[in-house]
Amino acid sequence: MKDTMIDAFRDAVLTIFDRDEASALLTQAFFDNPAHVFLYPDAVTRRTRLMWLMKANLGVQFALGRSFAVRDRSERVAAMGFWHPPGSPEASPALLARHGLLALPFRHGLETFRCTLKVINMIEARRKACLNGQPSWYLNNMVVRFDYQGRGLGSSILRRELSYVVDTSPFPASLVTQRPQNVTFYEKLGFQVTNAEPIAINGRSFPNWIMVRQKPR
Template sequence: MVFVLPEERRRAVVLPGLFSMTVHYCLRYGQVYASPGLEGIACWLPPGETTPTLERLLSIGLRFSPLRVGLGGLWRIGLAERYAARQHALHTHGPHWYLWALGVDPPYQGQGIGSALLKVVFQQADARHLPCYLETQNPRNVGFYERHGFRVVSETPIPHGQGLRLWAMLREAPSTMPSSPSQS
């Protein structure tokens, strides 16, 4: 988000609306999971619905003021979203789950909340032998996701991103092979 909204004050004002839009989109077209006290939230898009569309975004209503984002911010949002969509298409083939957003309030990080929110969909994905995919721009998130079975499938600079990078990560579907050979 630093790329989209480089000014910290503007980012603090706009981010809640952008996150609200993501949550509302996933409430209608995906799945949203939250910890009991809302310390953490995960927004997932299910197989077959992993590409947000402008029509659907408009149907839930804008949750932020484009004027607060500014023309430059809107241009950067579009640029970042198009680039992420290209990476998404490049690294996923067939049905999969897409983790659009995962957030845990900083005072509650490191307490297992994010892990628990991931596991809810991992159980669904594993039952159907489906992979899970995500992108992150935060290098601190990479290790967290790796500990949960994701692997980096690409690490690339974001075009015009002033040095920012995008990590595309994939958690493979569990093997359909038994873990140990059965004896007859």
């Protein structure tokens, strides 16, 4: 069946030169995401801090992952995401330093840095446990521009990605989300919740779901 939603946009592969636009889009999309509110509870400074964090992290994403995106008629990024292929290496200290992430404790405070590391390590340990050591396509930073949300663009682009990238390989796909509405969205695309434990640190917590989509038989 012809996907008219996708046909209204132009496919794009993002590069490091798109980092400013992509980081702005991610900041808008994740401003009220529970994990980021947990890390940056002050709403006044959160946007500026998130913008820096997203821009630095995107440098690592471009180095380790594979981007997918579509642009609208104005050449804005309308939707985007990254796949970390099965067997992707962990980000090395040299790579983190190259893109500025090791400056996090100096820019946002040592406690925020420590908390961020704990959150990342807890989530990643659970995701790997859910996969029982099996490599997977890890879906990261999947977002749709606010203008196009609720119109089926996200499901159209991800359905195509799953068909072309994941289902042609022997590996499953995995992802992490902190929003219940996203759980429903991804379940419609074949993902199943494999862990729904909240992330709790120092008496504070936020919801977290790990989801896995096995390759169709």
